[in-house]
Amino acid sequence: DEASQLKTNFLSNMSHELRTPLNSVIALTGVLNRRLAGRIGAEELSFLEVIERNGKSLLNMINEILDIARIEAGREDVDIASFHINDLIEDVVEMIRPQAEQKNIRLLFEPLESSPVIASDAEKCRHILQNLIGNEVKFTENGAVVVAVDTDGDNLSIRVTDSGIGITPEQLPYIFDEFRQADGSLSRRYGGVGLGLAIAKRYALMLGGDISVKSRQNEGSVFTLSLPLRLDAGRRETRQIGRAHV
Numbered sequence: 001d002e003a004s005q006l007k008t009n010f011l012s013n014m015s016h017e018l019r020t021p022l023n024s025v026i027a028l029t030g031v032l033n034r035r036l037a038g039r040i041g042a043e044e045l046s047f048l049e050v051i052e053r054n055g056k057s058l059l060n061m062i063n064e065i066l067d068i069a070r071i072e073a074g075r076e077d078v079d080i081a082s083f084h085i086n087d088l089i090e091d092v093v094e095m096i097r098p099q100a101e102q103k104n105i106r107l108l109f110e111p112l113e114s115s116p117v118i119a120s121d122a123e124k125c126r127h128i129l130q131n132l133i134g135n136e137v138k139f140t141e142n143g144a145v146v147v148a149v150d151t152d153g154d155n156l157s158i159r160v161t162d163s164g165i166g167i168t169p170e171q172l173p174y175i176f177d178e179f180r181q182a183d184g185s186l187s188r189r190y191g192g193v194g195l196g197l198a199i200a201k202r203y204a205l206m207l208g209g210d211i212s213v214k215s216r217q218n219e220g221s222v223f224t225l226s227l228p229l230r231l232d233a234g235r236r237e238t239r240q241i242g243r244a245h246v
């Protein structure tokens with residue numbers, strides 16, 4: 001337990017120390033990019049764009065490490081507020097749409113005719129959806145990613161379906177583990193450190209819900225986020241979350 005706590009503190013402190021200079025690199029690169037546009041050659045300008053893009057990618061990885069360290073340290077708070085789930089999903093879909101268009105795949109949202117009002121933590125819901133939808137766009141080379149929402153009594157379900165590479169039965173039980181991807185070669189091909197789904201799973205549990213997945217290799221996957229329509233602060237998940245299996 002002591003070693004685990006020391007690891008958590010180290011990750012948290014190092015993430016903070018790394019983010020400060022990295023934010024400066026990204027900001028200054030953006031300033032140079034804007035000021036030097038039209039004054040230097042296109043090739044030299046593209047170098048600045050590469051620095052900025054890679055800096056943002058590295059910052060995202062560091063933020064994920066900081067998120068998982070904060071969760072393990074029990075420092076995550078849940079802020080409950082009412083919001084329309086259709087609006088939140090639409091915002092996330094529009095944010096990720098350029099990535100889908102760059103890969104020539106369709107990103108579709110099928111909302112309920114009457115947008116359900118949910119009482120939960122909007123930012124954590126947003127984070128979960130960004131990971132689920134972004135992940136499926138990332139691992140889909142052709143076809144479509146479809147987001148659909150439905151209600152059943154006091155519960156809400158959001159399904160994200162893709163026509164991507166899928167997951168083998170052997171890999172399926174471990175996809176929510178920290179620092180794990182379905183296949184070691186995927187981290188080299190698609191990038192990332194394997195924390196996105198682990199964080200999404202933990203946030204879902206904190207909000208009184210869960211994430212399940214069905215998948216077939218080379219046929220695609222369906223991730224389903226289940227949440228209560230009204231999160232009672234006294235009933236929300238508080239236990240230490242260990243390895244999460246499907």
